[in-house]
Amino acid sequence: MKRISLAAAAALASIALLSACAPAAPEVNAGGFPSELVVGVIPNENSSDLSSSYEPLIKMLEEETGSKVKLQQASDYAGIVEGMIADRVDIAFLGPFSYVIATTNQADIKPLGALAAKKGQPAGYYSLGITQGNNTSVDSIEDFAGKDTCFVDPGSTSGFLYPSSGLIKAGVATSGKESDISAALKPIYAGSHDASALSVKNGDCEVGFAMQSMVEKTLPGKGELQAGELKSVWTSDMIPGSVFAARNSLGEETTTKLTALFTEKANADYFESKGYCTGAECLITGEHAWGVVPAADADYDGIRNVCAATKSEKCE
Numbered sequence: 001m002k003r004i005s006l007a008a009a010a011a012l013a014s015i016a017l018l019s020a021c022a023p024a025a026p027e028v029n030a031g032g033f034p035s036e037l038v039v040g041v042i043p044n045e046n047s048s049d050l051s052s053s054y055e056p057l058i059k060m061l062e063e064e065t066g067s068k069v070k071l072q073q074a075s076d077y078a079g080i081v082e083g084m085i086a087d088r089v090d091i092a093f094l095g096p097f098s099y100v101i102a103t104t105n106q107a108d109i110k111p112l113g114a115l116a117a118k119k120g121q122p123a124g125y126y127s128l129g130i131t132q133g134n135n136t137s138v139d140s141i142e143d144f145a146g147k148d149t150c151f152v153d154p155g156s157t158s159g160f161l162y163p164s165s166g167l168i169k170a171g172v173a174t175s176g177k178e179s180d181i182s183a184a185l186k187p188i189y190a191g192s193h194d195a196s197a198l199s200v201k202n203g204d205c206e207v208g209f210a211m212q213s214m215v216e217k218t219l220p221g222k223g224e225l226q227a228g229e230l231k232s233v234w235t236s237d238m239i240p241g242s243v244f245a246a247r248n249s250l251g252e253e254t255t256t257k258l259t260a261l262f263t264e265k266a267n268a269d270y271f272e273s274k275g276y277c278t279g280a281e282c283l284i285t286g287e288h289a290w291g292v293v294p295a296a297d298a299d300y301d302g303i304r305n306v307c308a309a310t311k312s313e314k315c316e
Contacts, residue, residue, distance in 0.1 A: 033065040033254060040072045040080035040089035041285075050286065056271040057284050063274075064261050077155070081107055084247045091258070093285060096240045097157035100303045101315065108248045110255060113262040114241035114295035115287055117213065119269065123241030123293050126212040127158035129166065129234030130200050138207055141170045141234040149185045150196040150208030154178060154314050157303065159193060162236040163209040164310045176310025194219060201229050213287070240299050242285070244292060267291025 027035040039061075041054065051071060058069045072089060074080045077098035083089035085107055092109075094102065102109060114123035131138040138144070144167065152159020164176030173184035181187050188205050190196040193214040200208040215232070219225035244262055246255050264270075268282035268290050276282070283289060307315030 029066045031066045032257070033067045034090065034250070035067060037061060037065065037067045037069045037090045038072050038083075038088065039069060040074060040083055040092040042074055042076060042080065042093075052281075053283070053285055053288065056268075056276040056282050057266055059276045060265055060271065060274070061261065064265065065257075077102075081105075084109055084245075087247065087249055089247070090250060091244060091246050093242065093244055095157055095242050096300055096303055097155065097161055097314075099243050099245060100300050100307070101155075102245075103297065103300075104304075104315070109245045110248055111295040111297060111299075112244045112246050112255070112259045113266065113292035114243045114299065115285060115289045116241065116291060116293045117287070118290050119267070121290075122238075123295060123299075124238040125158065125241065126238060127162045127166075127209055127236040128212050128215050128232045129163065129207065129209055130197065130215060130230045130232055131207045132200065132203070133228040133231045135206070135231075139233055141166050142172060143233070144170075144185055144207045145172045147185055147206045148188060148204075150188050150190050150199045150205035150210075152193055152196050152210065153189055153191060154312070156193075158211045158236065158239055159196060159209055161303070161306055161310065161312060161314070162239055164312060165306045166234055166236060168310060176312035178313065194224075197230065198224065201225060207233075218288075237302070240302060241293075241295070242287065243295055243300075262292045263294045 029035050039054070041050065050073065054071055058071065061067065061069045072083070074083070077094060080089055080092045080094070081098070081102045084092055091112065099111070116123045117125065129141050129144065151163065154160050161176065164173065164181060167173040167181070167184060168175065174180045188199065190199050193210045196208045197210040197215050197219055199205045212235070215225070215230060246258055248255060266284070271277050271282040280288070284291065
């Protein structure tokens with residue numbers, strides 16, 4: 001099995017940094033919020049603009065809470081979750097799978113809201129099964145059997161977990177365990193959604209999986225993918241949206257206030273009305289989304305069900 005991933009040393013360093021011994025109780029400002037709020041995030045496929053993609057949100061939070069907001073980057077979600085458990089990260093932006101794994105492993109956190117790509121749309125997205133546009137031998141996910149197949153990472157919701165479920169339903173794989181996936185086809189872990197899609201385009205993988213928005217919007221928008229270079233042959237069920245979550249140790253009053261701020265004011269319309277940004281600058285996170293909508297823990301039961309169906313080790 002081939003892997004293309006972040007260096008393990010970087011991940012361990014990230015966890016060590018964020019989960020070092022817990023700090024003393026933070027100072028509280030006049031609004032009842034910690035004097036400093038730490039927001040944990042991981043780099044996306046274009047990490048050079050990570051800070052700017054959170055800038056409007058940070059401006060809103062600082063104005064509304066009176067706190068100094070610090071953006072804390074980690075190399076993976078595990079580092080962020082460990083930081084929350086150690087009370088060193090107050091709010092985290094988590095992928096839906098990472099949120100479920102965190103709660104499964106007793107992280108005491110709650111959703112503040114989920115990301116919606118556009119105003120009025122539900123918080124959710126899709127995974128695509130893809131191949132080169134001129135590949136006439138692949139027309140469905142059933143045709144992935146035995147082929148070099150690009151996944152994102154075994155811990156990715158749309159880049160592994162939901163595709164594994166699709167492969168099981170298609171009769172290609174018997175479970176989502178890495179050993180069973182390897183028996184069904186030849187997995188290649190690209191490390192990111194853009195890398196997975198581009199590896200299929202370049203022929204490093206005959207087929208693969210990636211987030212729909214990466215294939216249809218992000219890469220074409222950057223000029224890295226032209227019309228017809230890839231075709232989609234499978235679409236997943238809707239995956240619940242990425243989520244902003246807070247640690248419950250902040251206190252119920254604080255998390256309730258934060259929930260209201262995120263669901264009412266963490267969106268492009270509000271940011272622009274306040275002069276924080278204009279146009280596309282107001283889209284937040286690496287997903288370049290419109291904003292945050294209400295979410296509950298039960299919204300992520302679909303992922304828990306997929307975990308049960310696939311028996312993926314990453315769900316443990």
